[in-house]
Amino acid sequence: MNEKEKLIDKKGVRLDGRKADELRPVKLQVGVLSNADGSAYIEHGKNKILAAAFGPREMHPKHLAQPDRMVLRCRYHMAPFSVQERKSPAPSRREVELSKVIKESLEPALFLELYPRTGVDVFVEVLQADGGTRCASITAAALAIADAGVPMKDLVVACAAGKVDDTVVVDLFDAEDKLGTADVPVAYMPNLNAVTLLQMDGILTPDEFERAVNMAMDGCKKIYALQKEALKTKYMVVKEVEE
């Protein structure tokens, strides 16, 4: 990479002004859609994402129901206007894969065996993308499920880390995601110390990888505090009304 393409300057400041271990601003709101059983909205940097949860309810089509457990279905979808060049609304292979890994990042938080033959549907719509949409989607989707009153072992929260130029940094935004050398998205249940999503692409030494995972988990813990706050806020508003 030549000099002018540097993503981090000599003082260790990134293109968007952040330090290596600094997150983008995260804003969360719970209960934003009246028709869903649970919903949440996240702004993570310039990512703007809505998540809605429905259920547990009867599975349709019925043959997809499992006799011994609840089925979680997820659809991660990007709006055609969410990216620079219009994206076709038809689900891409990337979206199909992300739907699967997001589902598998949320399943460990649920008591699937308690509600056999039912299904919970989670719909994620990326309204604007700025790198790290799968992580922001998981953070919002977990809140939507909690808001639907579905029992959870813990909230699931996600954050990526990666390597940009020669530095391991947390929470890559679009340009870093595209031009950086590695990206490690992690989803985590902080109270149970359980990693529920882990992917990586790029090249990292084992040491760098370990640092990236730790950095991502630290990021998760910070966002977790905001997540809890957002969930409480919805129900605290109710309390204030009458006081």
Place this chain on the structure above:
Amino acid sequence: MPIFFEKKQLVTPGELLAEGDYLPGENTYAEAGKIYALRIGLVDSDNKKINVVALRAFYMPKTGDIVIGTVVEVGFNGWTVDIKAPYTAILRASDVLSRPFKPQNDELSAVLNTGDLIVAKIASYDRAHDPQLTVGEPGLGKITRGQILHVTPTKIPRVIGRKGSMISMIKQETNCQIILGLNGVILVTGKTLEEEEIAIEAIKKIEAESHTSGLTDRITQLLKEKKQVKVEENKVE
């Protein structure tokens, strides 16, 4: 054996509530000797038992529960009923007709049709089978008049009040019949629309303010004020 909460503290799923010699109660779970919340709610302890009063939950059927449901399908030998639960309920034709069902004579949709509301009891339910309903007891069956409102099922106990005190008061003050479906569906039937509306307003207030103290007093106040207004309106006329 620490406890990690204050009484009535608002907790979120995954929050560590207690460690050691405690028992997981409602809306909590135990793992590796620790007790965690599994829903958003207010935490409380009852001796060694840790409970979370959920602020958000869905209704899970229990045998013996009274529920209010909507007929969504007329089948060959019974009805499918939406009881606002993860499972739809079944009402058998023989239960309603109280005699063997004959397909050649009995037109089921004449008895109950889609869109009809019923008050029913859960006759049987386990996780492997859909809940079965019965209407074969006094007070159960098709609803013909009144108003319906929905509350979060977890709030029904608050509407009932201690030993039924809250609901008795509302019934008494408004002259309304009130049936509380444990699935969060409530039927209010009064002599006048005004009386029904007062009862509904009181129930909505209970739902919104369920986790605050002094609620009974405020509901008493509300019912008195509303009745006053009504009396005055009548005078003007």
Place this chain on the structure above:
Amino acid sequence: MSSLVTKVRLKQIEQLIEKGKRLDERGLTDYRPIKIEQGLIERAEGSARVLLGKTEVLVGVKVETGEPFPDTPNEGVMTVNAELVPLASPSFEPGPPDENSIELARVVDRGIRESHAIDTEKLCIEPGKKVFVVFVDVYVLNHDGNLIDASAIASIAALMNTKMPNYEIKDGEIKIKQGYTPLPMKSHPITVTMAKINNRLLVDPWFEEEQVMDSRISIATNEDGNICAIQKGGSSYFTPQQILEATKIALDKAADLRKKLNW
């Protein structure tokens, strides 16, 4: 419902794992026997068949010319597609690719792409206009577990077997000449998949182990001992310690395989 039948097996599998053993008498970190056969499809520019135990995967590589992506005008294009062919398992159904085949393709793709296995710059014919496009098609012929590793190995083996048509440019036209040159490659990534059962990591899970596993992790590494792609799957979790343990195992096993395969 295979998951119901195998619940009976779960106890047996778990008991064996506690003793460090498996149903097919392997150790926890042993691979099943691997057999590679290259060049068996003459119509394809490259091909390879891999037998991993009873799992069988055939990969065919076709090379065509096409346009480069606008953001990489000097590089050739590589795409991976995977077909879970119905004859490979009673659970595979004909029809458009489902999430499992898409995930398989994308995990194999990432292993090849992120390790820069193919020297894509050498596949450029005319910058911004014409490049070679390498189609890697993964055909699963028999599913006995761990399709990811079998497909990844078969894909690299097929790429190593791939011959590029010689060409010359005359008056702005591409003329295919006689003869072939091997596909230029820079790296040979190896993906190692582990299943978590009863909080233990099992390398190369076979079908029954996959049915009862809690979760799965696949780690691709290159010959420099660096990590180039990871995918967690399944409906459970890993502790951070288990993840580090998995990366160590993946590097060890990849080194073993490299020696065995001469990669």
